[in-house]
Amino acid sequence: MNLPVDPSMPAVDWARVRADFPVLEREVHGKPLVYLDSANTGQKPVAVIEAVDDFYRRHNANVSRAVHALGTEATEAYEGARGKLARFLNVHADELVLCSGTTFAINLVAYSWALPRLKAGDAIVVTRMEHHANIVPWQLVAQRTGATLKVAELDANGDLDLDGLRALMTPEVKLLALAHVSNVLGTVNPVREICREARKRGIATVVDGSQAAPHRPLDIAAIGCDFYAITGHKMSGPTGTGALWARREHLEAMPPFIGGGEMIKEVRFDGTVFNDPPHKFEAGTPNIAGFVGLGAAVDYLSTLGMEAIETREQALLAHATEAMSAVEGLHIFGRPREKAAVVSFLVEGAHAHDLATLLDLEGVAIRSGHHCAHPLMQHFGVPATCRASFAYYNTHEEIDAFVAAIHKVRRLLA
Structure with a gap:
């Protein structure tokens, strides 16, 4: 979905916004943290x-x-x-x-x-x-x-x-x-x-x-x-x-x-x-x-503006959906008419928890499980999915690192 942007509003410097979040500077397992679990909890800026x-x-x-x-x-x-x-x-x-x-x-x-x-x-x-x-x-x-x-x-x-x-x-x-x-x-x-x-x-x-x-x-x-x-x-x-x-x-x-x-x-x-x-x-x-x-x-x-945040996250979602759709054996659950920046998925041959654990070793934090939505999992006939959820402080480069990590995990599981 392409959202209208108010031309009178100054463009947001998203790199500067990202710098407001101290936790995003850390490493996990020796790799830069890629935090894609904002639907679970949002990270906190210095101001908070x-x-x-x-x-x-x-x-x-x-x-x-x-x-x-x-x-x-x-x-x-x-x-x-x-x-x-x-x-x-x-x-x-x-x-x-x-x-x-x-x-x-x-x-x-x-x-x-x-x-x-x-x-x-x-x-x-x-x-x-x-x-x-x-x-x-x-x-x-x-x-x-x-x-x-x-x-x-x-x-x-x-x-x-x-x-x-x-x-x-x-x-x-x-x-x-x-x-x-x-x-x-x-x-x-x-x-x-x-x-x-x-x-x-x-x-x-x-x-x-x-x-x-x-x-x-x-x-x-x-x-x-x-x-x-x-x-x-x-x-x-x-x-x-x-x-x-x-x-x-x-x-x-x-x-x-x-x-x-x-x-x-x-x-x-x-x-x-x-x-x-x-x-x-x-x-x-x-x-x-x-x-x-x-x-x-x-x-x-x-101060950022919720319209700007939504536009930013829709761009991240579009990038992620396109890149993930190109991964062989990856299935995305749900392609609704209007969608927030959340992608639930499974990769053929990998249990959701195993996939999330291996991605964590690459520094990528996603959610795996039933997401407190058992009836929805039953609807799709699966016990669990992986979920990547994006926020305005994420970057296109992080999405590329996430998809590259999926490719690496697929090779390990092959």
Whole structure:
């Protein structure tokens, strides 16, 4: 996909951007590191590392619990990160629950929104391509409520069968959960169209944005979903950070998921008055330094521009797809209409884990396994695949080194 580039924006110096990531300078097994596992976790620029370091060195205190200077600074930094993330997603800050990541966010929806509402005879729709984090919570809710799970299937290219999905949106369906971008196939789902169809039918929608937020411009307001979940560590932010966006009316109606400090206004033994959203869902001391780092990551991504990042990654994807397609015996899983910078593949005669291990010896870091997507592996009839995932800090030369390493491994296995 060729994306339009705003001619008024200065060209990004990608070599200079790459220099912002210290880990990319290291060697592995005596070879230069080629890190192609950004769908697993994104690497961190110096700006993020320094933001976390500065918080602990100069501002460390708990949030919302002290009137002293450090407490005020910590609270302002934490809430400042919420504001930055809200602007990045085009939502209101008071609709954004800060949490440990997408897994927690989806479980919050499952236990606080779905569990009190669903009953026997209701149904939940998920898709074949979902990460386990967007399957297992709904299975647990279904078991406890008597609801059933329906599965939307894929076509041969790895695109959602949209006609089949619409056919599943029957009156008993109360919730539709789907990925914005597949972590295995890179499929970019038309979430705006899907959410519009669901909303016409009174079906609430949960979108897993883990693989979208780091790689493409996002406008959650325009998508029209009910819930949207993101993970910070895939956005070049610290681990243990993320957020759930939810429509205000849902947040107002949902009961707390975890009880404790901060999520209350008043506690008496005869009852508790809960705080307003989003704080109602943020019990206990949060990962303050992590969110300060995530705020720095949002600043970093915004300065580069998400359009520029997406264009860069699409160029890397095109280069990789062409080069990998020329490797004899290499099979790519999924060639959807619109695809993020992820390539899942196998090489004839090599188990995925063996291939990834041998590539690691060449300095190339890729993922192998089921990628927390067992139902998708079952669909393709394989136990595992290898996955190369690219980010804006990768280079065309790294892709060439990766493909050269595949050729070398093939010769070793022949």
